[in-house]
Amino acid sequence: MSTALDQQQLLPEVTEFLAGGPLKARIGGKEVASSGGATFETYDPGSGKKLADICDLQAEEVDRAVEAGAQAFRETNWAKMPANERSALLHRFAEEIQNRIEIFAQIESLDAGKIYGQAVGDVQNLIDTLRYFADLAQNVQYRTTLAVQGHEAWQVRHPWGVCGFIFPWNFPLLLIGWGISPALAAGNTVVIKPAEDTTLSALYLAKVAKEAGIPDGVINVVTGVGPTAGAALANNPQLQRMSFTGSPEVGRLVAESCARNLVPVKLELGGKGAAVVCDDVNIAETAEKLVGAITFNAGQVCCDATRWIVHSKIYDQFVDECVARMKNVVVGYQLSGQAQMGPVVSEKQRLRILDYLKRGQAEGAELVLEGGLAEVAGREGHYLKPALLAGSLYNVAAREEIFGPVAYLSTFDNDDQAIQMANNTDYGLANSVWSTDLDRASRVAEVLCAGNAWINAHNVFPHGVPYGGVHKSGMGGGVLSADTLRDYWRTMSVVRPL
Numbered sequence: 001m002s003t004a005l006d007q008q009q010l011l012p013e014v015t016e017f018l019a020g021g022p023l024k025a026r027i028g029g030k031e032v033a034s035s036g037g038a039t040f041e042t043y044d045p046g047s048g049k050k051l052a053d054i055c056d057l058q059a060e061e062v063d064r065a066v067e068a069g070a071q072a073f074r075e076t077n078w079a080k081m082p083a084n085e086r087s088a089l090l091h092r093f094a095e096e097i098q099n100r101i102e103i104f105a106q107i108e109s110l111d112a113g114k115i116y117g118q119a120v121g122d123v124q125n126l127i128d129t130l131r132y133f134a135d136l137a138q139n140v141q142y143r144t145t146l147a148v149q150g151h152e153a154w155q156v157r158h159p160w161g162v163c164g165f166i167f168p169w170n171f172p173l174l175l176i177g178w179g180i181s182p183a184l185a186a187g188n189t190v191v192i193k194p195a196e197d198t199t200l201s202a203l204y205l206a207k208v209a210k211e212a213g214i215p216d217g218v219i220n221v222v223t224g225v226g227p228t229a230g231a232a233l234a235n236n237p238q239l240q241r242m243s244f245t246g247s248p249e250v251g252r253l254v255a256e257s258c259a260r261n262l263v264p265v266k267l268e269l270g271g272k273g274a275a276v277v278c279d280d281v282n283i284a285e286t287a288e289k290l291v292g293a294i295t296f297n298a299g300q301v302c303c304d305a306t307r308w309i310v311h312s313k314i315y316d317q318f319v320d321e322c323v324a325r326m327k328n329v330v331v332g333y334q335l336s337g338q339a340q341m342g343p344v345v346s347e348k349q350r351l352r353i354l355d356y357l358k359r360g361q362a363e364g365a366e367l368v369l370e371g372g373l374a375e376v377a378g379r380e381g382h383y384l385k386p387a388l389l390a391g392s393l394y395n396v397a398a399r400e401e402i403f404g405p406v407a408y409l410s411t412f413d414n415d416d417q418a419i420q421m422a423n424n425t426d427y428g429l430a431n432s433v434w435s436t437d438l439d440r441a442s443r444v445a446e447v448l449c450a451g452n453a454w455i456n457a458h459n460v461f462p463h464g465v466p467y468g469g470v471h472k473s474g475m476g477g478g479v480l481s482a483d484t485l486r487d488y489w490r491t492m493s494v495v496r497p498l
């Protein structure tokens with residue numbers, strides 16, 4: 001598969017898709033425009049050029065989408081069909097995506113500024129997630145006998161109905177896969193609200209779902225901006241479950257709306273993960289992996305290792321190894337084939353990151369590697385160089401989520417101190433421990449207060465291992481595992497006294 005793509009080499013399917021604008025939402029299997037004709041624009045973050053106009057849906061159209069999902073739940077055979085038939089349809093859907101993986105990856109790369117090869121990985125992850133849950137749902141007992149004295153008793157599982165999903169812009173397709181696959185496999189219908197910066201791949205997915213034979217109304221996509229379309233979805237009382245992935249600030253608003261309607265909500269929010277680097281590591285190898293993590297997706301990764309807590313014995317050498325590598329990261333256009341790090345998603349995001357660098361220094365952080373604006377010849381995109389700060393973990397740049405290629409260094413002298421430093425955060429998404437002593441690494445990993453801890457690696461997501469956040473990083477987790485599949489069924493007990 002070619003990775004040396006450029007805009008001039010876009011696949012005809014991608015060009016045709018983008019030319020069909022303004023791109024419409026997908027409701028009940030049909031393309032739907034905003035009633036008032038309003039649109040918004042989506043841009044290529046790597047060139048600054050407009051990619052397409054997209055219909056800007058208002059509350060009434062979002063409500064129609066939820067009604068379409070509810071109707072498909074009631075009136076199509078999606079919820080009622082045997083699990084193996086539904087699973088076969090989901091496998092067909094996965095196959096149709098697989099057949100178009102380059103189309104999806106180009107669309108995702110263009111819209112999100114993602115390095116093309118990483119976009120291919122994201123689409124493959126979506127396919128694998130669909131397949132994983134399609135298989136898992138076939139191996140579940142839908143009717144369980146309960147051994148209760150003096151009674152005949154059993155429990156049955158039913159899908160809930162129409163479920164809402166709001167997604168961020170950093171992993172548009174991959175997160176759609178993580179979110180909707182268990183809901184669909186369990187027999188629910190879905191309404192997806194993608195982020196306004198990265199709507200394209202969700203619309204292409206809805207088109208392919210129809211072509212793959214997923215019944216109309218089972219997968220609906222509403223396009224629009226957060227405070228209008230997103231808020232309308234979160235406010236809709238007809239939803240049976242809600243899932244939000246994004247910032248804690250918006251997560252709180254979504255949770256408030258759901259609470260008013262008594263709709264159960266899952267929140268996957270931000271993070272400020274730590275990497276605890278012990279004194280016995282292979283320094284060069286660890287530096288290589290952590291620099292890889294903080295520059296992956298231009299650091300726009302919720303569970304990234306952003307606070308590097310390094311043993312004082314190896315600190316200087318570790319920093320030298322990191323700086324040397326970060327200086328060599330090739331920043332460039334996401335479809336160029338040469339770039340290791342693409343642009344950040346928008347100018348707003350670039351300014352936010354630069355502001356954190358300034359505020360961090362103003363509060364006394366040392367600027368170990370300057371970072372700042374990066375120039376990419378011939379491209380007017382939102383490019384940045386990776387940066388390193390160091391100092392007290394009470395600094396604003398060490399406490400708040402920056403969401404860019406910026407890591408913050410600090411030192412420790414013993415493991416208890418490292419644990420206390422890593423846990424001194426409002427967030428609780430993911431951390432990692434780096435040591436050649438696996439007993440020591442396990443001991444530290446188990447007491448880090450978060451949904452996930454990794455050993456000698458960062459950003460690891462095998463299907464079957466529950467993923468999620470605690471505290472300000474979210475609630476309801478269990479993503480990518482049987483836990484989340486179970487959330488998409490309601491159980492009912494039936495009892496007959498003997």
Ligand code: NAD
Pocket residue numbers: 166167168169170171175193194195196224225226227228229230231232234245246247248249250251253254268269270271301302303401403429469473474
């Ligand atoms: P965001 O919260 O600004 O937006 C997320 C989504 O919410 C978008 O679709 C947006 O349109 C919508 N939205 C905005 N205002 C809304 C409102 N009033 N009502 C309803 N919906 C509204 O987040 P973002 O900037 O797109 O993404 C970055 C954040 O997402 C970071 O905090 C990151 O850590 C988090 N994130 C978390 C995970 C995870 O798995 N925990 C994964 C990816 C991203």
